[in-house]
Amino acid sequence: MSHEAVIVGGNRIPFAKAGGRYAEASNHDMLTAALDGLIARFGLSGQRVGEVAGGAVLKHARDFNLTREAVLSSALSPDTPACDLQQACGTSLEATVYIANKIRLGQIDSGIAAGVDSASDAPIAVSDPLRRILLKASAARSTKDRVAALARIRPSHLAPAAPSVREPRTGLSMGEHQALTTKSWGISREDQDALAAASHGNLAAAWDEGFFDDLVTPYQGVTKDALLRPDTSIEKLAALKAAFGGPDGTMTAGNSTALSDGAATVFLADAQWAKRHHLSALARVVDAEVAAVDHPSGADLLLAPVAAAGRLMARQGLSLDDFDLVEIHEAFASTVLATLAAWESEDYCRGVGLDGPIGTLDRKRLNVTGSSLAVGHPFAATGARIVPTLAKLLHRKGAGSRGLISVCAAGGLGVVAVLEAV
Amino acid sequence: MKRDTEVLSRPPRLAPAFARSLIPRSRGGSPRIPTRSAVIENLTQDRERLAAYDRLTGFTLRDDVPPTWLHVLTFPLHIHLLSDPESSIRLLGAVHVSNRMTLHRPVGADERLTLDVHLDALRPHARGALVDLIGQVRVDGEPVWDGVSTYLAQGVSVEGEPHAVERQLHEPSTPHSLWRLPVGLGRDYRSVSGDPNPIHTSRIAARVFGFPRPIIHGMWTHARALAAIEPRLPPTYTVDVAFTKPILLPATVGLTSTPTATGHAAAVTDRTGTKPHLLMSVVGEPPNK
Numbered sequence: 001m002s003h004e005a006v007i008v009g010g011n012r013i014p015f016a017k018a019g020g021r022y023a024e025a026s027n028h029d030m031l032t033a034a035l036d037g038l039i040a041r042f043g044l045s046g047q048r049v050g051e052v053a054g055g056a057v058l059k060h061a062r063d064f065n066l067t068r069e070a071v072l073s074s075a076l077s078p079d080t081p082a083c084d085l086q087q088a089c090g091t092s093l094e095a096t097v098y099i100a101n102k103i104r105l106g107q108i109d110s111g112i113a114a115g116v117d118s119a120s121d122a123p124i125a126v127s128d129p130l131r132r133i134l135l136k137a138s139a140a141r142s143t144k145d146r147v148a149a150l151a152r153i154r155p156s157h158l159a160p161a162a163p164s165v166r167e168p169r170t171g172l173s174m175g176e177h178q179a180l181t182t183k184s185w186g187i188s189r190e191d192q193d194a195l196a197a198a199s200h201g202n203l204a205a206a207w208d209e210g211f212f213d214d215l216v217t218p219y220q221g222v223t224k225d226a227l228l229r230p231d232t233s234i235e236k237l238a239a240l241k242a243a244f245g246g247p248d249g250t251m252t253a254g255n256s257t258a259l260s261d262g263a264a265t266v267f268l269a270d271a272q273w274a275k276r277h278h279l280s281a282l283a284r285v286v287d288a289e290v291a292a293v294d295h296p297s298g299a300d301l302l303l304a305p306v307a308a309a310g311r312l313m314a315r316q317g318l319s320l321d322d323f324d325l326v327e328i329h330e331a332f333a334s335t336v337l338a339t340l341a342a343w344e345s346e347d348y349c350r351g352v353g354l355d356g357p358i359g360t361l362d363r364k365r366l367n368v369t370g371s372s373l374a375v376g377h378p379f380a381a382t383g384a385r386i387v388p389t390l391a392k393l394l395h396r397k398g399a400g401s402r403g404l405i406s407v408c409a410a411g412g413l414g415v416v417a418v419l420e421a422v
Numbered sequence: 423m424k425r426d427t428e429v430l431s432r433p434p435r436l437a438p439a440f441a442r443s444l445i446p447r448s449r450g451g452s453p454r455i456p457t458r459s460a461v462i463e464n465l466t467q468d469r470e471r472l473a474a475y476d477r478l479t480g481f482t483l484r485d486d487v488p489p490t491w492l493h494v495l496t497f498p499l500h501i502h503l504l505s506d507p508e509s510s511i512r513l514l515g516a517v518h519v520s521n522r523m524t525l526h527r528p529v530g531a532d533e534r535l536t537l538d539v540h541l542d543a544l545r546p547h548a549r550g551a552l553v554d555l556i557g558q559v560r561v562d563g564e565p566v567w568d569g570v571s572t573y574l575a576q577g578v579s580v581e582g583e584p585h586a587v588e589r590q591l592h593e594p595s596t597p598h599s600l601w602r603l604p605v606g607l608g609r610d611y612r613s614v615s616g617d618p619n620p621i622h623t624s625r626i627a628a629r630v631f632g633f634p635r636p637i638i639h640g641m642w643t644h645a646r647a648l649a650a651i652e653p654r655l656p657p658t659y660t661v662d663v664a665f666t667k668p669i670l671l672p673a674t675v676g677l678t679s680t681p682t683a684t685g686h687a688a689a690v691t692d693r694t695g696t697k698p699h700l701l702m703s704v705v706g707e708p709p710n711k
Contacts, residue, residue, distance in 0.1 A: 024473030029483035036484075073482045073653050219485060220469065221532050 010388025050108025093383025203370025305414030597676020
């Protein structure tokens with residue numbers, strides 16, 4: 001018997017700027033809040049769900065079982081299993097794929113994919129030399145050995161190691177990587193600012209329309225995405241100074257995502273199971289693909305989703321025109337613009353092994369309710385923000401409407417997925 | 423009885439009130455307690471302090487607050503009344519023996535609260551006198567939380583036959599959780615609760631009261647035990663605890679908890695599960711209409 005994985009709905013807490021209203025909340029707190037909102041929305045209190053898969057990018061060592069611990073704090077049955085899964089900014093889209101695949105294999109009837117990140121409550125580690133000395137001291141068998149080990153601590157070892165978004169192999173931050181891409185693809189400042197302004201405008205309109213009423217629950221007194229600036233404009237964005245790419249750079253704080261806090265969840269189920277439980281489905285998960293690029297050798301760090309999208313569309317026999325809506329995660333405005341340019345580029349597409357260009361996207365179909373520039377981007381939560389949003393948008397367009405999700409991630413990774421309204 | 427009400431504009435500072443409450447009272451005449459109630463109106467809750475309280479006691483930071491947090495908010499009024507010259511009950515030597523609180527409906531962290539505390543039911547006990555500190559939290563006039571903290575004032579004598587205090591029985595059972603309480607826990611809890619009693623932080627002060635080491639606040643243990651079963655709690659409930667034996671810091675203690683027909687029962691014990699430090703029972707209540 002074949003199984004179909006459908007998206008029943010989702011829930012997230014509003015996203016907030018790092019150091020803002022969620023500054024005191026941990027990943028555990030936020031993930032529990034997002035789960036409890038989902039549980040309340042779909043009457044899952046006390047129920048055993050097949051599995052909850054989720055994760056965080058910035059994670060404390062004590063949170064090795066973050067998702068399971070959040071399940072235990074939530075209103076779900078404590079018999080609900082969970083696993084932590086992490087793929088940088090692709091985390092909760094990958095978690096969605098994982099849950100959908102288990103449903104399609106008949107291993108579970110229902111599941112929740114989730115992601116959370118707090119840039120406010122980020123772990124600060126001791127320096128690597130200090131860590132090694134402490135480990136040696138704790139393994140020492142005698143006091144003398146312990147003292148000898150500890151005596152090797154130097155003042156320079158005591159500087160804490162804050163988490164960074166630097167690529168381990170290149171030493172460049174994500175913004176610095178994207179600045180290289182922005183330059184080599186010739187992405188203009190005007191286009192970036194226009195995309196950022198559109199993101200804010202679209203998100204503001206969606207909030208005004210009440211679109212998020214059944215996708216978001218308030219937390220800590222925050223009722224709406226706190227980074228949203230409904231009154232921003234291309235003119236205001238044009239006044240900002242460059243943040244990446246040197247003084248002549250085109251990437252600013254306005255057209256780059258801010259460090260954010262937040263959590264998001266997606267409720268997936270077997271189509272038949274959902275029907276039996278009187279849950280209406282929004283969209284089915286058609287297929288997904290992950291790709292990677294060799295950024296240590298100079299490839300554009302955040303363009304890995306291009307190859308993933310091309311391979312996925314080829315496998316499904318779909319062209320860009322078959323998609324009613326497209327969601328491209330706005331790590332930076334220039335990431336989206338470089339992705340669109342790469343889709344049109346015969347050379348780039350052939351270079352990553354595709355048969356030809358993916359095509360030109362009608363921008364009216366792109367990120368129609370805003371994306372990460374306006375909503376914020378708690379790394380691991382972004383996929384689980386996009387999936388229910390797109391599923392709901394497609395459902396409103398009618399059965400058979402198709403949507404594409406493209407999420408870039410650190411490590412030169414890219415995750416894409418196709419949803420189809422039911 | 424209609425009580426006089428003293429409305430305080432903000433929570434009294436605890437250290438001076440606490441110091442006053444230590445001053446011995448004259449022993450002459452029959453023991454007295456203040457008859458008025460102390461009230462704070464429209465208190466805004468401090469979310470940052472709430473988050474620190476949750477972290478220390480094991481609660482998840484939610485939009486609804488733990489009922490033990492509401493007790494913490496009323497606590498300055500307890501000290502205020504006990505430090506009153508009218509009171510012949512001295513905080514010095516008073517032992518928190520039991521506590522009961524009822525959550526009538528979930529209380530949000532953004533709600534403004536009216537806190538109302540008075541003393542009542544001074545009654546004889548074999549080792550002194552028992553007195554109840556009765557607290558209520560209201561939102562827009564609606565009672566949302568009621569609390570009764572019962573203290574034993576040692577060395578105070580009240581006329582009459584000592585009331586037999588019902589001793590809760592503890593069935594020894596191997597703990598399914600062990601908590602390691604660090605020596606500085608009393609200091610950490612002082613910073614979130616405001617309770618300045620040095621018996622929880624100072625070895626010298628603890629010795630004065632006959633304990634070899636500082637003891638953790640009973641209300642920390644209460645909160646930690648409630649946090650352990652938080653996700654299984656009904657939305658509205660009454661929780662009763664008996665503080666049977668202080669926990670000397672540092673300590674490793676055990677928790678056992680079991681669902682009951684009406685709610686939950688839990689015990690914080692020594693690590694073997696035989697000697698209870700705290701016995702707790704939770705019974706579901708119908709919510710406010």
